[in-house]
Amino acid sequence: MKYNSTRNRSVSVSAAQAIAQGISADGGLFVPESLPQYSYEDLCKLKEMTYQGRAQRILSDFLTDFTQPEIEESVREAYSPNKFGGEHPAPLALQQNGDKNMYVLELWHGPTCAFKDMALQILPHLLTKSMSKVSGGKKAVILVATSGDTGKAALEGFRDVAGTEIMVFYPQDGVSPMQERQMNTQEGGNVHVCAIQGNFDDAQTGVKKIFTDPACGQKLAEHNMMFSSANSINWGRLLPQIVYYFSAYCDLMGTGEMDYEGEKVNIVVPTGNFGNILAAYYAMKMGLPVNKLICASNENNVLTDFIRTGVYNKNRPFHTTSSPSMDILVSSNLERLLYDMTGGNDALVASWMKSLNDAGVYTVNAEVKAKMDELFYGGYCDEQGTKAAIKEMFETENYLIDPHTAVAVNVYQQYLQETGDLETPAIIASTASPYKFAASVLEALTGERGQGSEFDKVAELSALTGTQIPQPIADLQQKPLRFAQVCNIAGMEMAVLGTLGIQ
Structure with a gap:
């Protein structure tokens, strides 16, 4: 199966190229040339499979330049019970x-x-395999604009993945306190986080501009790097959904x-x-x-x-x-x-x-x-x-x-x-x-946004409703803050190059 650009259908690339590149050079998004068709009999077969089996079947129909062992390994690693709390x-x-x-x-x-985990736990496996097929040994520099959940899910998914660096931009006053803390406490030697003075649309526009700037792309190429994306503009993000x-x-x-x-x-x-x-x-x-x-x-x-x-x-x-x-x-x-x-x-x-x-x-x-x-x-x-x-x-x-x-x-x-x-x-x-939005949920239930820190509100919500705090949220309280960088919209490209040590 080949993939075309939404703005120039004469562009035809492999699945690996579409995933590694993220966005077409013309600014268009990659789409499959055709969609596989599933009959009622196919649905009956899928019904008998586990989630992992269903994922392998569907991904195989789109990722025709991947081997079956590559797809099986990606699915197995992404959707393991210890990551999702069950089978x-x-x-x-x-x-x-x-x-x-x-x-x-x-x-x-x-x-x-957040639902972004469903795709961003498997995307690093798909991307690294794609890079090995098409990039000639280049390091992938993954840029992400987030309105809250994509950023943390991408950072967690790509944490310490060999051959990658990831940088997330989020609106300084446009995410929940819990979402912000999740990003700014992220562990990993290849992860970077920066708030911007603007909203999500500003962040998304800025990332797309960096992606399609030939001069910036050339600077990366000179250092054996290339841009890719973990936003849903990347087909490898959308397909698992x-x-x-x-x-x-x-x-x-x-x-x-x-x-x-x-x-x-x-x-x-x-x-x-x-x-x-x-x-x-x-x-x-x-x-x-x-x-x-x-x-x-x-x-x-x-x-x-x-x-x-x-x-x-x-x-x-x-x-x-x-x-x-x-x-x-x-x-x-x-x-x-x-x-x-x-x-x-x-x-x-x-x-x-x-x-x-x-x-x-x-x-x-x-x-x-x-x-x-x-x-x-x-x-x-x-x-x-x-x-x-x-x-x-x-x-x-x-x-x-x-x-x-x-x-x-x-x-x-x-x-x-x-x-x-x-x-x-x-x-x-x-x-x-x-629990990612404890104050808002408390306000809906009681009319009050709760007292004290964000974690006090999490505890209050649990006590009020008798529901269990998710372990990733509970663990977050003890993690130290690592990132506090803020830039304006015009400074996003400089922030990326500076983080990569490129002048």
Whole structure:
């Protein structure tokens, strides 16, 4: 299988090249030339497998230049029980929701307590194997822009991985205290962290600019280095996320919930950069029976407006919310969706991306809008709605959720009220442990944000709810702070080169 650039489909590279490079030189994102197709018989076979077996099968269909032992080793090392607290890294929790069951897909059992672990525990294995195939011995310099969870998950995944250096940029006032502490206490000799004076979109734009700057790339090449990415712009980050949607559906087949061929589910995803819900879209295109992809946004509701109107307009106020991983106005992975929905019209996609860059806005054509209307439902949830969903889920189901999952639950309830679709089971992507946002969850439950340090609030939340503090959060209190660097947006490239010792 080969991979094309969304902005120039004549670019055709191997999976290893796409993963090692991260982003195309033209600024486009790599996408597979075609998608493997899974029949009902294939789903029945996947149903009988472990999560690890399902991952091996799906990854093998995309990574055709990898050997089977390479894929098996990557999956085995990434999803070992000691990293995810059990044999199943992405279990379903059954919750009642009115007249119809909804199923919470818990994606936060990994070492950083966020869904990014599902991809970032395997990406280092895929990247190092890719580098050995295509880089000629170069060191990979991994740049990451994070709105909170990706940064820590990437740092943990690449900690002391040979042949790599990783640098994470995060908005100085745009992540939760726990997310910030997770990053700034990160262990490892090859890890680096820097806050920026700006928001996530500034960090993401700055990283993309560094990636596509030929002069900066040349400086790295002179020192036998090359850039790569651990953000979801990297296909190696996005691909593993497809697996857990198939796995969740197969688990429902195993319980009898999905009891006939072609029975559909709704998939609800709290969405910022559009990568997580794009993985669900690809799963649907591969044959997973999906009725609606429900895109849940917080007050930064640029995606809701886009899905409903066909106009993407980032020229709006930026809101800092209790669900910071969704505080995003430029959703990078949307470019991949547009490429697919236009039948691979790279010139049209490039023109829309240019308009977004130049004017902050673009409008899709009627054909794309009609396809989105058929497949997607877009909704958003304000801060009051987020708090209400946390409180309601705990009081009615004795189930504790974080603010991002709460946004998804709220928007799913809006969908039910608007459509009356009580017949279709729903899978809710639960993307983070509530203990990463203890103050916000406490406020939702009690009206108060708790007293003392962040760890005092964690303890208070545990005592109040009778739930267990995840071990990675508990261990964090004793770790010393290692990083305190701050730069402005213009200084990001200098920060990277300085960290690498390149003048």
